[in-house]
Amino acid sequence: MDPFDYVSMFVRASLTGESEAPIQKLMRGCQETYLLAAGDFAAAGFYEEALHVLSLADRTKPMVLYRTGYYLQKLGRTREALLAYQEAERDSPYLCFPNRLGDIAVLRAAIEANPEGAKAYYYLGCLYYDKLQYDTAISLWETSEKLDGTFPTVRRNLAIAYFNKRGDGKRAGSEMEKAFLLDPDDAGVFLERDQLWQRLQVDVSERLYNFAAHITLTKERDDLYCEYVTALNLAGKYQESYEAIMRHTFRTWEGAEGRISMQYRICLRELAKAALKDGDAAEAERLLRMALLCPENLGEGRLEGTKNNDIYYTLGLALERQQKEEEARQAYELATLGAAEPAGMLYYYDQPADMILYQGLAKLKLGDQKEANARFYRLLDYGEQHIRDSIVMDYFAVSMPDMTVFDADLDAKNRAHCRYLMGLGKLGLGRREEAAQEFERVLAIDRNHQNAKDYLRMIQREIPMI
Secondary structure (H helix, E strand, C coil): CCCCCCHHHHHHHHHCCCHHHHHHHHHHHHHHHHHHHHHHHHHHCCCHHHHHHHHCCCCHHHHHHHHEEEHHHHHCCCHHHHHHHHHHCCCCCCCCCCCCCCCHHHHHHHHHHHHCHHHHHHHHHHHHCCCHHHHHHHHHHHHHHHHCCCCCHHHHHHHHHHHHHCCHHHHHHHHHHHHHHHCCCCCCHHHHHHHHHHHCCHHHHHHHHHHHHHHHHHHCCCHHHHHHHHHHHCCCCCCHHHHHHCCCCCCCCCCCHHHHHHHHHHHHHHHHHHHHCCHHHHHHHHHHHHHHCHHHHHHHCCCCCCCCCHHHHHHHHHHHCCHHHHHHHHHHHEEEEECCCCCCCCCCCCCHHHHHHHHHHHHHHCCCCCHHHHHHHHHHHHHHHHHCCCCCCCCCCCCCCCCCCCCCCCCHHHHHHHHHHHHHHHCCCCCCCHHHHHHHHHHHHHCCCHHHHHHHHHHCCCCCCC
């Protein structure tokens, strides 16, 4: 009836004396399969049989040995149990994530029998953190760290817990720094350290220095490299960002659709604006036409719904300055497309708010002052009406624009977003000084707000929008 009932297979083999090789072949060496079968025997009180099953499993897996020690203790073989627990401590913790409620008793027994074993505290802390018992998890991790201060992952976990559950950014930063120093070849921890630095409002210049010092490591992960080129754009190093993007081949990953293509477009757009200010409209046109394409090395095309209003509007300016009036008009028409209503700040596939600004600017160029102002005031009104909203995210989403393990203050993000929209609205209405003040308020909340930085820089450099 059940061709995968391993417990019955082992019982039959024991009764008949037949070979257990076919059973092991069917189990494929999967640690979890052996643990489940052994657990079923143990639940019925058959600890010898449970130990036999585990003896066939890979003994380099910590939970196999912790379970072995636990069942030996049940049989009163305490000396052998201690040896199993000590062997488990020496095994690699790679991909060891105990997650069953029964593992709590096993790991607690291991701690009681071998209180100097740091890894058992770490594993049990991971299990409790998964079960939302954060204070217990933190306490266990702290004990593990005291027993063995050389294990980077427990420090990395403490950094996350201190930041997300205790609101202690200072201790989080200290633990993450120690985690990276213990394993400076771990690109994942390096990425998380940079994400934590962003939450802690570390200046982009320090982040860029850090990337430059570990550029080989930075190239190992596309998400990490994307943070690098984003930081270059944030610092106004648009040419460097473009060159860095074109040197790298990206592969798409879920939840990051549009991120690298956006950075590609931003650096070319801002370079084009600088060319326009310098009077080189032809160069601006060349850069903007490049921005409308997605090179193969980006690993993705244009997101559905992306209208490139900013590119088409700026292209219209470049064409107009070359007396290409009809082409300019066509570009302005394309810049008016898309949704004209602002949205919140949660989803990566939402139309960026500044596209509405460019729609309005294009309407101005086409002589439609009423429609232009309508868009500018929608941005302004949305910001004013929603700035005091309390944001609650009561669902799971991979579509958040910030793929980070560190929690964000959603109310603060909303205030920054609303201030940003108000800045865009005022910029469109020609109130550049007031717009600059709004962008400065955004950056006071989040100094890594890329668009606010770009528009403030544009105002300060007196780059014209019309």
